[in-house]
Amino acid sequence: xxxxxxxxxxxxxxxxxxxxxxxxxxxxxxxxxxxxxxxxxxxxxxxxxxxxxxxxxxxxxxxxxxxxxxxxxxxxxxxxxxxxxxxxxxxxxxxxxxxxxxxxxxxxxxxxxxxxxxxxxxxxxxxxxxxxxxxxxxxxxxxxxxxxxxxxxxxxxxxxxxxxxxxxxxxxxxxxxxxxxxxxxxxxxxxxxxxxxxxxxxxxxxxxxxxxxxxxxxxxxxxxxxxxxxxxxxxxxxxxxxxxxxxxxxxxxxxxxxxxxxxxxxxxxxxxxxxxxxxxxxxxxxxxxxxxxxxxxxxxxxxxxxxxxxxxxxxxxxxxxxxxxxxxxxxxxxxx
Amino acid sequence: xxxxxxxxxxxxxxxxxxxxxxxxxxxxxxxxxxxxxxxxxxxxxxxxxxxxxxxxxxxxxxxxxxxxxxxxxxxxxxxxxxxxxxxxxxxxxxxxxxxxxxxxxxxxxxxxxxxxxxxxxxxxxxxxxxxxxxxxxxxxxxxxxxxxxxxxxxxxxxxxxxxxxxxxxxxxxxxxxxxxxxxxxxxxxxxxxxxxxxxxxxxxxxxxxxxxxxxxxxxxxxxxxxxxxxxxxxxxxxxxxxxxxxxxxxxxxxxxxxxxxxxxxxxxxxxxxxxxxxxxxxxxxxxxxxxxxxxxxxxxxxxxxxxxxxxxxxxxxxxxxxxxxxxxxxxxxxxxxxxxxxxxxxxxxxxxxxxxxxxxxxxxxxxxxxxxxxxxxxxxxxxxxxxxxxxxxxxxxxxxxxxxxxxxxxxxxxx
Numbered sequence: 001x002x003x004x005x006x007x008x009x010x011x012x013x014x015x016x017x018x019x020x021x022x023x024x025x026x027x028x029x030x031x032x033x034x035x036x037x038x039x040x041x042x043x044x045x046x047x048x049x050x051x052x053x054x055x056x057x058x059x060x061x062x063x064x065x066x067x068x069x070x071x072x073x074x075x076x077x078x079x080x081x082x083x084x085x086x087x088x089x090x091x092x093x094x095x096x097x098x099x100x101x102x103x104x105x106x107x108x109x110x111x112x113x114x115x116x117x118x119x120x121x122x123x124x125x126x127x128x129x130x131x132x133x134x135x136x137x138x139x140x141x142x143x144x145x146x147x148x149x150x151x152x153x154x155x156x157x158x159x160x161x162x163x164x165x166x167x168x169x170x171x172x173x174x175x176x177x178x179x180x181x182x183x184x185x186x187x188x189x190x191x192x193x194x195x196x197x198x199x200x201x202x203x204x205x206x207x208x209x210x211x212x213x214x215x216x217x218x219x220x221x222x223x224x225x226x227x228x229x230x231x232x233x234x235x236x237x238x239x240x241x242x243x244x245x246x247x248x249x250x251x252x253x254x255x256x257x258x259x260x261x262x263x264x265x266x267x268x269x270x271x272x273x274x275x276x277x278x279x280x281x282x283x284x285x286x287x288x289x290x291x292x293x294x295x296x297x298x299x300x301x302x303x304x305x306x307x308x309x310x311x312x313x314x315x316x317x318x319x320x321x322x323x324x325x326x327x328x329x330x331x332x333x334x335x336x
Numbered sequence: 337x338x339x340x341x342x343x344x345x346x347x348x349x350x351x352x353x354x355x356x357x358x359x360x361x362x363x364x365x366x367x368x369x370x371x372x373x374x375x376x377x378x379x380x381x382x383x384x385x386x387x388x389x390x391x392x393x394x395x396x397x398x399x400x401x402x403x404x405x406x407x408x409x410x411x412x413x414x415x416x417x418x419x420x421x422x423x424x425x426x427x428x429x430x431x432x433x434x435x436x437x438x439x440x441x442x443x444x445x446x447x448x449x450x451x452x453x454x455x456x457x458x459x460x461x462x463x464x465x466x467x468x469x470x471x472x473x474x475x476x477x478x479x480x481x482x483x484x485x486x487x488x489x490x491x492x493x494x495x496x497x498x499x500x501x502x503x504x505x506x507x508x509x510x511x512x513x514x515x516x517x518x519x520x521x522x523x524x525x526x527x528x529x530x531x532x533x534x535x536x537x538x539x540x541x542x543x544x545x546x547x548x549x550x551x552x553x554x555x556x557x558x559x560x561x562x563x564x565x566x567x568x569x570x571x572x573x574x575x576x577x578x579x580x581x582x583x584x585x586x587x588x589x590x591x592x593x594x595x596x597x598x599x600x601x602x603x604x605x606x607x608x609x610x611x612x613x614x615x616x617x618x619x620x621x622x623x624x625x626x627x628x629x630x631x632x633x634x635x636x637x638x639x640x641x642x643x644x645x646x647x648x649x650x651x652x653x654x655x656x657x658x659x660x661x662x663x664x665x666x667x668x669x670x671x672x673x674x675x676x677x678x679x680x681x682x683x684x685x686x687x688x689x690x691x692x693x694x695x696x697x698x699x700x701x702x703x704x705x706x707x708x709x710x711x712x713x714x715x716x717x718x719x720x721x722x723x724x725x726x727x728x729x730x731x732x733x734x735x736x737x738x739x740x741x742x743x744x745x746x747x748x749x750x751x
Contacts, residue, residue: 025538051538057568062527062561069531069545072516073466075538077531089557096521097528105509105517106499107729141730165732209735253735 004199005191006177009151010040010116013158014078016203018048021076024162027054028063028080037082038118038177064090064115068098071111071167078162084119084171085128091136098167099142114161115169119147120227120274121306121320122175122185126313132226132275132306137169138252138284144168144208145251147225149176150196153249156206164208173227181227182234183323211255213262217242220330221262223285224272225251228321232272235326241334251281259285260293267298268333274320277305299336302329352587356656360663367392367612370404374621375607377628382605389598389608392642395617400678408621412685418459418616419680420694422451422673425475427698428484429647431706432491432505436651439716441491445471445506449614449646449664450580452672453548455479456616457576457641460623461546466536467515468529468547470522471506472578480513484705493720494713500725523549523556526575530562533571533630544572544630546623548641552583554600555591563604563638572630574623575606575638578613580645585658601638613643614672617679644669723749 004012017024026041032055035042045053056063060081067077081087087094094115102110121130137145144166148154154172161168175181179190191197206212214229219241224232225248236243244262248254263269269289271282286301304321312319353361372391375384395407410418429446436444447454454473458480461467467476477487489496491505499509499517509517516532519525529547536543549559554577566573577597581588589595601608607629611622619641626637646664648655680686713719727734727742734742 057564059561059564061557062530062565065524065527065558065561066531066534066565069528069533070535070538071531072528073532073535075535092521093524093527093558097519097524101517101519102732103729104499104503104507104519105511106497106502108498108509108511109517110732144731253737256736 001198002201003192003197004151005179005197006148006151006154006172007039009155009199010158010172011042011044012199012201013155014041014044015047017078017159017162018044018052020203023074023076024078025052025070025075026078026080027056029056029058029082031055031080036080038174041080060086060090061093064093064098067113068093068101068111071098071113072101072109076112076162078114078116081115081117083129084117084133085131087115087117087133094137094143094167095140099140102166103142110165111167112165113167114158116158117169117171118174118177119171120173120175121311121316122181122227124313124316127310130311130316132171132273134171134251135275135279135281138281142167143252145171146208146249147171147173147251149173149226149229149247149249150180151191151199152196153206153212153247155199156204157208157249159203160205160208163205168208171226175227176230180230183231185317206249208250209253209255210250211258212247212249213244213258214247215243215245217244217266219243219266220268220270220333221246221266222270222272222326222330223248223259225249226274228272228274231321231323232326235323235330238323239327239330241330243330254285256292259289263289263293264296267296269297269301270304270326270329270333271301272304272321272326274306276308277303278308280305299333302333304329350587350589352589352659354660354663355658356660358660360660360666362666362668365392365668367394369394369397369402369406372406374405374625377625378632378634380607380629380634382602382607385607385609386602389602389610390596391610393609393611393618393622394615395621396615396675396679400675400682402617402679406618406621408617408624410617410620412680412683414459415616415676415680416686418455418620419673419676420698421455421475421478422676423694424478424698425451425455426673427695427702431702432488433651435492435706440710440714441505442493442715443504444491444651445649446647447472447475449671450578450643451475452614452616452619453578453641453643456619457546457623460620461544461627464541464543465514465627466529466532466543466545467513468525468532468545469515469518470525470548470550471518472550473548474506474508477508477510477513477515480510480515482510482513482515484702485708488706488709489712492709492714494709495719495721496709496712497721500721502725522553523558527558527561527565529575530565530569530571530573533573534569537571542631544574544627546574546576548576548578550583551577551579551581551588551591551597552586554597563601563606566636567604567606570633570635573636574626574630575636576641577639578641578643580643582645582649582659584649584653596640598638598640604638606636606638608638608640610640610642612669613641614669614675616672616676642669
């Protein structure tokens with residue numbers, strides 16, 4: 001066990017898997033020699049060689065295409081997309097090709113590819129270094145989608161993704177790489193002394209499809225993923241309401257048992273994500289909750305999300321859900 | 337301040353050299369066998385292929401005589417095998433097209449006029465090499481020994497379709513023959529093939545990957561991703577751009593402002609050759625050369641296979657609406673089957689009688705395979721694969737949300 005931030009935890013996951021399975025390769029823009037723009041693969045090229053950890057041209061479409069080819073030819077490629085905002089040139093390869101090849105070929109070919117990519121705002125990244133595109137992928141049959149929030153689940157989910165024989169998109173909250181983010185840009189702690197920063201150095205997995213109960217309460221259920229888990233935690237404290245905080249971790253498939261059990265207990269639910277509201281994954285959660293748990297609900301399900309606008313640069317704190325907005329939604333849910 | 341409007345020109349939109357009612361326009365070929373050297377495949381640089389990219393490798397001349405440094409000196413048996421596979425493809429296509437017209441298939445795509453591409457190029461490879469086709473190379477499966485009944489079962493979407501009725505006809509998948517599942521989005525296989533080859537390269541195996549793209553699809557990003565990654569990582573891949581002049585109704589002059597596709601590879605520093613795609617010997621030979629490069633670690637080869645799409649794009653379009661009716665007859669490259677047949681006859685290893693016998697034999701073979709295949713159903717009458725196949729193989733295992741939806745479908749089926 002060691003104390004790690006998310007950068008180190010991701011590095012440790014890649015290190016474990018490169019060590020364990022010679023069919024694992026890792027590549028991406030600046031991911032080889034330099035170790036990635038966030039340092040997530042630092043030292044790995046030196047350790048495993050440039051035939052296993054390498055830089056690619058600046059070509060997300062090409063990166064996804066070679067990952068497809070390697071995947072169907074027996075390897076287990078892990079591709080880094082430097083920012084989730086830049087995954088769209090690869091969208092056709094991911095959505096039409098990688099996600100569907102097992103089905104389209106009658107199971108003759110499959111593609112155990114992992115894409116890992118830093119997502120979300122809070123680093124003053126403007127339109128194109130801040131987006132959280134999870135719902136662009138949750139709408140694609142054949143893909144699994146997970147969203148890390150802590151060093152512990154960042155490592156465990158990434159290993160589970162690499163070992164999975166289906167393609168998995170792993171989103172990492174870049175705002176939380178070096179510390180949890182509680183929604184106050186002027187007070188940014190590190191992961192030091194955080195219980196979820198205690199990470200085994202050896203191999204382990206966090207099961208895809210399982211949520212994590214980050215806080216336990218009995219009056220309201222708050223569902224969040226990525227950086228919003230920590231912001232929601234601050235909001236719950238601020239609200240004074242006793243809440244279950246469910247860190248969804250896995251969006252496809254999501255943990256229906258955990259969600260149902262919590263809603264049946266509390267009868268109230270607030271969903272928080274930083275992606276835009278319309279067609280966001282919160283809409284899927286809200287619809288599913290009313291389908292599955294309608295008779296347990298005491299109030300309408302509320303959503304706190306990013307606005308349906310491009311992500312701003314200087315005014316990002318007015319864009320992302322803040323503890324105050326989330327706390328207000330919790331109160332509103334309690335009063336309804 | 338807005339610029340003052342002064343019209344000097346408008347958008348320049350190319351059209352095809354000839355449209356319905358026009359006289360077909362093809363420049364006469366000046367290239368002859370022996371014009372171009374056969375460079376050492378192991379040491380050849382892109383610059384060494386400048387003439388090859390701008391010229392045209394031919395082995396068979398207009399009188400079907402073989403000559404020049406690219407003559408692969410194939411045995412009569414090998415030549416007859418090539419001829420047989422091309423004839424098989426053509427007769428198979430004719431039968432499937434007829435069946436499409438009667439509703440037994442939803443859709444069909446013939447290889448008419450370009451049967452040589454898949455046959456010659458697959459024959460030039462080793463059996464361990466990966467084939468990453470478009471919908472215009474199904475003949476590679478004949479070369480790799482696929483059972484025709486199984487191919488028909490796929491096309492008619494019956495209960496023996498190995499891909500369970502999930503894709504349209506001609507989207508074959510044949511893992512045993514290392515023939516990778518065909519996908520409808522054009523060009524995607526081109527860049528994926530580079531990844532397949534990189535995996536072979538990583539594993540240190542003596543295998544390469546061959547892939548094709550059409551002239552039209554070469555306008556997609558994937559074409560350029562493939563060339564660029566192949567240039568950088570030097571994997572054992574053979575990148576063929578099949579210039580058959582037409583992408584449905586879109587002429588090759590809209591895919592590129594240049595009439596030459598091969599030479600694009602030179603700017604990526606990948607050795608590039610333009611070859612007569614209806615000349616079995618030339619195409620076999622150039623592919624063998626590219627395979628030698630791949631096997632030696634020299635890297636990728638880019639080949640423009642010059643041919644003509646003699647038929648419609650698919651069963652859904654009528655080419656007389658967008659091009660002269662007799663264009664295929666005046667295509668300078670002729671018919672690949674006629675050319676190889678004439679060559680075999682000219683060397684005394686074939687005859688019209690043998691050709692008739694071959695065609696009759698294959699016709700019976702296709703009819704017999706068809707009769708066998710329809711025993712398991714067809715698109716017009718069923719039975720189809722079980723609709724359970726909608727839910728299987730989306731993931732390795734069935735996640736709960738798919739299971740719930742599958743159960744719902746079963747309930748609706750009355751189970």
